[in-house]
Amino acid sequence: MLYLSDVVRFRSTALIGLLVVACTGMVQAQDSSEPTVQFNRDVKQILAKKCFACHGPAEQESSLRLDERESAVAEADSGMIAIVPGNVGESELIRRITSHDEFEKMPPEGEGVKPEELAILKTWIEEGAQFQGHWAFEPVTDPPLPETKHEGWVNNPIDQFILSRLEEQGLEPNARASKRTLIRRAYYNLTGLPPTKQEIEAFENDSSPDAWKNLIEKLLASEHYGEKWGRHWLDLVRFAETNSYERDGVKPNAWKYRDYVIRSFNENKPYDLFIVEQLAGDEIENPTPESITATGYYKLGVWDDEPADPLLHEFDQYDDIISTTSKTFLGVTIGCARCHDHKIDPISQENYYQFLSFFRGMKPYGNRGDVSFSQREISSSEVVSAHENHRREREAIENRMNEIVSAAIEQLPQDERKDVKRQRDPNRRRERMDDRIAELVPNEASEYAELKRQLDAVNDKEKYLPAREFALAVNKADKTPRETMIMLRGNAHVPGDVVVPGFPKYFNDPNPEIPEPASGQETSGRRLVLAKWIASEDNLMTARVMVNRIWQYQFGRGLVRTSSNFGQLGTPPTHPELLDWLTQEFIRSGWDIKHMQRLMMLTSAYQMSSEGSEKGLAQDPANDQFWRFNSRRLTAEEVRDSILLVNGRLNEKMYGHGFYPKISAEVMAGQSKPGDGWGNSTYQEQARRAVYIHVKRSLVTPILSSFDFPETDAPCEDRFVTTQPAQALGMINGDFANQQATELARRVRETGATTLEDQIGHAVLFVMAREVNDEDVKIGTSLFNDLKNDHGMDDQRAFDLYCLMLINLNEFFFLD
Template identity: 35%
Template sequence: MAAVLLVWPAGLSGAAGSQPVDFVREIRPILAERCYSCHGGESQEGGLRLDVRRRALAGGDGGRVIVPGEPGESPLIDRIARVEPDAAMPPDGEGEPLSTEQVELFRRWIEQGAEWPEDAAEVEQSNHWAFQPIERPEMPVIDGEPAVHPVDAFVRERLRREGIAPSEEADRATLLRRLSFDLLGLPPSPDEVEAFLSDDDPLAYERLVDRLLASPHYGERWAKHWLDLARYADTDGYSGERYRPWAWRWRHWVIDALNADMPFDRFTIEQLAGDLLPEATVEQRVATGFHRNYLHTREMDADAEEFRVRKIVDCVNVTGAVWMGLTFGCAECHSHKFDPITQREYYGLYAFFNSTEEVDIPAPLEGVDVMLSPSAPAPVEKATGGDEAGGEGAAGEPETVHAQTLSELEEPRATHVHLRGNFLAKGPAVEPHTPAVLPPLEFPGDRPSRVDLAGWLVSADHPLTSRVAVNRVWQHLFGRGLVRTENDFGTQGTPPTHPELLDWLAVEFRATGWSQKELLRLIVTSATYRQSSALRPELVERDPDNRLLARQNRLRHEAEVLRDAALSSADLIDLRIGGPSFRPAVPPDAGAVVSTQWKPEPGPDQYRRGLYIVVQRTIPLPYLMTFDAPDGNAFCTRRQRSNTPTQALTLLNGPEFLDCCRSVGRRLVDHGDSERDRLRRAFLLTLGRLPAEEEVDELKRFIAEQEKLLNRGPELAAEIAGVDSVNDQAGIQEIALWTCVARVLMNTDEFITRE
């Protein structure tokens, strides 16, 4: 199901209708998300501007749209309620319609006089919630309940106020599968399912959490989340892109750091400034590859300075989004229209990165050598301005692993404001500094460095970093963050649904030494996380988008996780950790460009985890794009989740998925002769649970129908089983039959969804 970003409407409880509507907290976020793109500062279609009170009340070319106190006379209500399709707002195809609750919120706001404080912008900028210091709030006391888990205390207090009961706990098989996918990105094995279902120890779930967090596959799962943020790719991008043979070395560092539970403050400092640390180790220098993930051009006629500037701009924008959840890019050409970030402050951050240079260094890993292909550049330890071809090592010979890193120039470059974002139009000179709305940057010496910037981001008084980090973790466990606009904590973003919980978690994250594993353990052991995802009838009416967290969310698997699940069910998956990326095979009908330029490597790498698939920016693997994976051209804070016919056809007919179904079919045939035992095993292999009796009966009827079809001729059975010979007709027919069973189960919504 596509992820739709909505704001939390008022009116979730019956008593809400008499409460005053807060423009800043409730109305403006909806306007910002749904209306400003066409009726804001940049564009005023129909002469209507809705981001300034005076202009909004004046109306547009067709007259007034808001009449304070008179919702029935305000055309805005009819338009957002879509009374007349031709005048509906947002127009069809340009955004999700407003929900009934949101329309009612606007109606009440206008009825109450359309109060719109003239100083709303000032209030939102200087006193905006995200810029305020973080303090640990008092945990609510739930009457009549024993000591409550901290997460549950905040969630249940909110539910109590709204008169909504939490959902009951999910069944044990669902909990195991949910936890395994969330922490490892892999399904549990049949043995793990049966062991957990038979374990009646009251602490069995907690022990399961500890075991999964200790797995080396944990680092792989959570590294993929971080790679999305870092715009990781294995190629340069642009039209003349080339392969980056050592990009994976930074990915390997991320996996190791997460498995070791490196504190997030250290994780931050090493990636932004590892090269500047005293006596920096090779691994600390490798960590700076975070900002070598930007696009790079090798075109002969490219303006070197222009593309260098583009890279530094990218560093600023990514740093601002990943660590602070702010849209710094809006201040590159002019001061931010909505957030308190001036253009001068933007280039103050730019100055921290302006004196970096690209350096490729030897970064060997025990037992890992790479054979260079004839087209692969062999880097040397010197500033290259990129991965220039030539250097030590010859094509086709074993080459010591290298890493793409950053280093600092001995003499810093001068930094100027770029007037209107044009690097050739130099404005006033600026020194490295941070936005005034945030706590001051403290540093020794005359000039702050990237180490100082990184330390400032994770300082005790920084209001954004820990909030943004815990919100992102929450998003991966629930599908949506406590702040729905995870990429915008500024004034145009949505406020947190549970602000006290967000701040409590942010303080706790820092108090436990910035340990992500401790944060995850805290959240996944809560009753809130362990709830069933079933949509109860009363929740459909009261809280259809689950803003109050009265249930878990059902989440469609990401592209890599879905592939890994199929390979795991088939017992084909190669679980080696780390090392270079690989190119899996593509269907022959994938397209001329893909088939000629996407060259799959033969051998066992074909079944490695999806994390290790080459991310090729200009010609990405079609499968990854079909299932909404990012292409590495820009940072991605949240993947979109779609549900398309192309996805269904890929799951049904894609060669790799068919191979997995055939492998599952063979495993079922080898399991024994009992049809019931095979069906039981089929459910354990694919869905991680035992079948219900009615499911067994349904599949028995399906098997009988398939047997009739397969009896029509050996060729059909051979095609389904994936064999050329039809000599062993009975054996091939049996494999084909159970391949069909596997195909049914692996195309269910349950298989492709985390419940």
């Protein structure tokens, strides 16, 4: 968000800066100051939202295009000039925006330009209306490290970029947070679980200079790390285990993709390999069960098993893949160009269908009753061989039996023989003729009886064979895909020109050469070409987008707030040089995600307090400059998992089939068939971490839904953080919260504590991981007595509700 104070902030510049401006042909500001308003940072967002729909890349009414300087400062069809650099009064753009004539006022529809936005536009024109190319479509720079005054605050280059900006703005970074705050921050950000009192005290008492670094290393090595950071990725790829629509049928083996993601983060798999495995794990040179499972990425979207228009639905599935892939990996909205050229970004409709053609040979999820396109065997060669040998042995016996049965059928009277032959299934024929073999072909009877015994023995052996394993994955893809054509207005029934695989034009990369598939190759290899291009260090977007996501999940918001839209409708980076430095460092590290997290967490910026300061709140209330750390509420999964941890019930079992929490009949009633597709897990299984909950699109677990679990039909770049009545109602009246509060009270009683004060002390110790204080005892005793005296509760019920109160406190729910 931009504040008006930004508009009037002036900074001096070196003479060389002015020379660069002059050499690029831009109009200089009327004084020697560097412009306080920048096109990319401040102006483009306003024009993109208010003007580009009619005067942007896709439409140029009156021949006016406001995203390019040449057109913006030229005479339009009306004879007027929209922007006259240095002269606000002569600029038709400003006159139209401020006009009170409904036939002249711009924009003609929707919300007008706000006063603070108008001030930005005026200042920009006064200072020369300097244009810039869109920052994200320019090559990544390798910026020099800025100089800072307070060098003692700098732990690594990240701090230099943060501190330099703060000093420039006259802001002071916050002091270091307490050790208790830091360990809670680190545990939740890396594992999604709180530290125990013993872990907090051990860290507080560790005075070694490497105490913080050692804590980070410990948490990065924790198996719980993958459960927390894997869940971030699952948000981005719209992970769910069912298909949506009315039946919302299960996606068999979808949980294996979830496990693949968790393991990948725990193993610190290089991000470029992580990309390639998901986009083309079946097309790499030596596919593995792991890389095959990774392609389940393509099969996670919604699927209609009885579409009214099957061809349209096929292209809807392609559109889902295009939108998810472009947003998640590239931070651009290619999906907006399905029906026409992108209205804002330089992405044509042709680019959209060129991108689609990389996926064209891949079969859709399935057909009703047959999802074999999405189930692929990943058994070991030994298991496959054992089952194949068993199949051959069974078929040899069955074939000989069928020969005897056929001979017997020929001995039947003609009418009966015709009737039997109508049965096409050989197994059914054998069943029908079983008792008549001795009668019709007596010479074959003994052999037939022996074959039956052999068949029974072979079938009996089947249950001792090692289990075959399948994964949700790409299973069918054409070696020679059908032609891809531009669908006019996005209509799958109106094909236009043929296109070949290609990349959006702003990447300035030529169309790729797709190698001719080898004789033994099963697919076209197109997706592997795409995957390698996306995972290339030369790609403009990939590394930038991922380091921004890592920053977002560590600091609470990205350097680019719109982390899946780096296009012209997205927000520009608050620290562009830092973003480029992080991008280069990520690539230099070998795409090492844990390295980047370690680097970020070791900064003074990460270790700052979240407390407010009068000057900081007045000058930068949104914390754009990172003068303090952003506090946050626990995520939905963290709320649930933390409750289970503090009451002693958390089941740390990892991986495997998802489990089914108990859901009330009232919530189940919202389904078309209440309870359909929802299992009944044991009480112990229901205490596993929330990342293993079975994700059913039509039946999201209530406590997760209340606390902003993401929509599963589309990628989620950043979860909402809402405050709404269902949260309080669920945490006070809900079955889960009340049951777990009772379990917490039981845990306290099992310590042997008998007095109320001791019980309160143990409860606070478990929930808050600290010693009880006098205020805790006072509040707890007062509540306990009120519940007994005013509401007639016995000691047990009163203490159960005291425990319920504890897990509802802000101290438990929020991180500083």
